[in-house]
Amino acid sequence: MERLQKIIAESGYTSRRKAEELIKQGKVMVNGKKITELGTKASFGDEILVDGNLIEYQEKEYYLFYKPRGVVCTTKDDKGRKTVLDYFDDTNKRIYPVGRLDYDTTGLLLLTNDGEFANLMMHPASKIDKFYVAKIKGVITKDDVKKIKSGVILDGLKIYPSRVKVKKINKQNLTSVVEITIHDGKNHEVKRIFESVGHEVIKLKREVFGFLTLGNLKSGEKRRLSSKEVKQLYNLANNKKRN
Numbered sequence: 001m002e003r004l005q006k007i008i009a010e011s012g013y014t015s016r017r018k019a020e021e022l023i024k025q026g027k028v029m030v031n032g033k034k035i036t037e038l039g040t041k042a043s044f045g046d047e048i049l050v051d052g053n054l055i056e057y058q059e060k061e062y063y064l065f066y067k068p069r070g071v072v073c074t075t076k077d078d079k080g081r082k083t084v085l086d087y088f089d090d091t092n093k094r095i096y097p098v099g100r101l102d103y104d105t106t107g108l109l110l111l112t113n114d115g116e117f118a119n120l121m122m123h124p125a126s127k128i129d130k131f132y133v134a135k136i137k138g139v140i141t142k143d144d145v146k147k148i149k150s151g152v153i154l155d156g157l158k159i160y161p162s163r164v165k166v167k168k169i170n171k172q173n174l175t176s177v178v179e180i181t182i183h184d185g186k187n188h189e190v191k192r193i194f195e196s197v198g199h200e201v202i203k204l205k206r207e208v209f210g211f212l213t214l215g216n217l218k219s220g221e222k223r224r225l226s227s228k229e230v231k232q233l234y235n236l237a238n239n240k241k242r243n
């Protein structure tokens, strides 16, 4: 027996917090009885209805996906563009991306139907390192790198990338390739960091998330995470939160 809101969240229907609101609003029925008490316990063996929808147990699924360019990280797109879920026709439809990569960004993206896991991975306190390779317009200078390393203010908060390394400078094409590791996950974070020193990002790829790499995957391919990898990700996030 578990708390009703936990069961609803585990089914992938909605988050635990939203489930609590639905219970309080009287929208949840257990075995034909309306429940409004938050402490109520139930199991997947009970008939649980939320707004008339049957709550069913779902096996947790975790995927590592190599996102191609020109794909949106939402489950549906108003403009009819390709979404990451178009690559998961053969799997559970309730999965969704853990955070976002921009339409034109490529690389490593996690998807899951486990809301608790997704929230933990995205939480700023989890400080999971994300390693990107950025091709930018212009020749990056030592001074630009110094400025980025000393912190860039985004949305009123100072962001400190954990690592910035210039890999290539093309003085003919006037472009640079820079590796950057961040752990915050703000919208368009890498692009905004480079824009703050006057460089537009023209290509961006995420190569590493925590200890996970793309390995042998090709663009558009995916693999399931092992239960050991999922456990390691939980440990990584929880340890960083404590420190």
Ligand code: URA
Residues within 6 Å of the ligand: 100, 101, 102, 103, 105, 187, 188, 189, 190, 191, 192, 204
């Ligand atoms: N930072 C960005 O600017 N874009 C992404 O897609 C990811 C990180």
